[in-house]
Amino acid sequence: MKIFDEIESEVQSYARAFPRVFHKAQGEYLYDTEDNQYLDFLAGAGTLNYGHNNPVFKEKLLDYINNNGITHGLDMHTKAKGEFLEAFNEKILKPRNMDYLVQFTGPTGTNAVEAAMKIARNVTGQQNIVTFTNGFHGVSLGALAATGNSHHRDAAGAALSGVHRMPYDGYLGDGIDTTAYLDKVLSDSSSGINSPAAVMVETVQGEGGINVASFEWLRNLQTVCKKHGLLLIIDDIQAGCGRTGDYFSFEEAGIEPDIITLSKSLGGYGLPFAVVLMKPALDQWKPGEHNGTFRGNNFAFVTAKAAIDHFWSDGDFSAEVKNKGQYVSRRLADIVKNYGEGNFTARGRGMFQGINCVNGELAGAITQRAFKSGLIIETSGADDQVVKFLCPLTISDENLKKGIDIVEQAIKEVCAKETPIPEEVDYFEEPQSASA
Numbered sequence: 001m002k003i004f005d006e007i008e009s010e011v012q013s014y015a016r017a018f019p020r021v022f023h024k025a026q027g028e029y030l031y032d033t034e035d036n037q038y039l040d041f042l043a044g045a046g047t048l049n050y051g052h053n054n055p056v057f058k059e060k061l062l063d064y065i066n067n068n069g070i071t072h073g074l075d076m077h078t079k080a081k082g083e084f085l086e087a088f089n090e091k092i093l094k095p096r097n098m099d100y101l102v103q104f105t106g107p108t109g110t111n112a113v114e115a116a117m118k119i120a121r122n123v124t125g126q127q128n129i130v131t132f133t134n135g136f137h138g139v140s141l142g143a144l145a146a147t148g149n150s151h152h153r154d155a156a157g158a159a160l161s162g163v164h165r166m167p168y169d170g171y172l173g174d175g176i177d178t179t180a181y182l183d184k185v186l187s188d189s190s191s192g193i194n195s196p197a198a199v200m201v202e203t204v205q206g207e208g209g210i211n212v213a214s215f216e217w218l219r220n221l222q223t224v225c226k227k228h229g230l231l232l233i234i235d236d237i238q239a240g241c242g243r244t245g246d247y248f249s250f251e252e253a254g255i256e257p258d259i260i261t262l263s264k265s266l267g268g269y270g271l272p273f274a275v276v277l278m279k280p281a282l283d284q285w286k287p288g289e290h291n292g293t294f295r296g297n298n299f300a301f302v303t304a305k306a307a308i309d310h311f312w313s314d315g316d317f318s319a320e321v322k323n324k325g326q327y328v329s330r331r332l333a334d335i336v337k338n339y340g341e342g343n344f345t346a347r348g349r350g351m352f353q354g355i356n357c358v359n360g361e362l363a364g365a366i367t368q369r370a371f372k373s374g375l376i377i378e379t380s381g382a383d384d385q386v387v388k389f390l391c392p393l394t395i396s397d398e399n400l401k402k403g404i405d406i407v408e409q410a411i412k413e414v415c416a417k418e419t420p421i422p423e424e425v426d427y428f429e430e431p432q433s434a435s436a
């Protein structure tokens with residue numbers, strides 16, 4: 001359609017990689033205006049963990065609209081908001097022994113990050129926040145200062161301040177625990193880094209290229225924070241809401257953040273919604289200090305509650321996601337081994353995985369080739385060198401296989417290696433023995 005060239009800003013991004021006009025979607029499928037069907041392995045960059053137009057949520061939403069439920073209510077108490085809070089408290093927080101208060105922010109991830117950073121600064125009276133190489137936290141000025149990517153940072157048009165950058169887990173190579181460096185500079189009154197307010201981190205860096213922090217590193221990070229009196233903020237906007245298998249991405253690490261940000265898949269239906277969770281002692285806000293017109297997206301309250309009721313009332317969904325994640329791990333490991341030119345690596349946790357193709361052009365060629373075969377999949381990382389597998393968690397086993405097959409074929413063609421196709425392996429079965 002010409003209208004996009006005519007009046008839409010050059011700032012568009014995903015639209016360039018997938019130059020079609022989309023108009024329908026269901027589950028893991030997207031359809032363009034010519035009725036071509038695509039498998040969606042981008043899933044709203046992690047916003048559609050439960051798929052497009054999930055019928056369970058759709059019915060609840062339609063009922064709510066038909067009954068003239070409140071659509072917009074600023075931050076006033078509504079029945080929908082109360083019911084969301086009850087479900088979140090009973091099914092997410094309490095079973096995990098998590099004692100947190102919920103702040104509704106403006107409905108984007110970056111606004112939740114802004115609020116989290118303000119809380120940390122105001123409560124501690126310190127200005128600086130430690131963030132990490134390749135971290136992504138949003139593009140409004142405060143969050144952008146915390147973001148590593150220079151493409152985004154260069155567009156700020158103003159000084160980005162109030163942040164100290166530290167090396168993420170693995171940044172300096174295997175076997176180097178970068179939290180030891182953080183501990184060192186915080187212990188040294190001459191390091192140039194004096195008493196920051198907080199540390200803010202993703203457990204798996206999504207936009208930064210699917211870099212996974214080990215559980216041990218996360219625990220060490222928490223220890224360093226406690227030792228030096230820093231608050232620990234986990235930005236779980238992309239890794240949370242089940243992407244890694246648990247509701248929160250840090251559960252398995254056994255850490256207890258002071259502040260947590262959630263957005264993306266929180267609303268369940270792809271509706272804009274963001275919250276900050278904070279330890280009760282940190283709630284030192286004065287009324288309306290951090291406000292926003294759209295803190296009460298009641299449609300999102302309805303679908304978020306439906307998502308919690310439907311998927312998180314017991315452990316079944318979590319187990320299913322972990323199983324699928326293991327399947328993806330096995331497949332990606334084999335693809336890398338068979339066609340990866342000796343230098344590709346597979347990375348990720350749960351259903352948050354990627355293939356590092358080292359070279360951004362190569363990764364782009366692979367995702368473009370996959371698109372021609374009906375798969376929507378994107379790259380991430382500093383040089384867009386990582387093919388990022390982010391399909392809905394609800395995807396069928398068959399389509400999960402199909403999507404990965406398409407990438408495998410694309411890699412084979414792009415790398416043009418005459419490698420024989422290995423014999424059929426049933427990847428959905430756990431390997432019987434651990435022998436190599």
Ligand SMILES: *Cc1c(COP(=O)(O)O)cnc(C)c1O
Pocket residue numbers: 107108109110111113136137138139202206207235236237238239263264
């Ligand atoms: C997407 C994302 C954000 C920003 O969310 P927006 O809704 O795009 O503002 C912040 N942090 C992380 C980890 C993200 O993945």
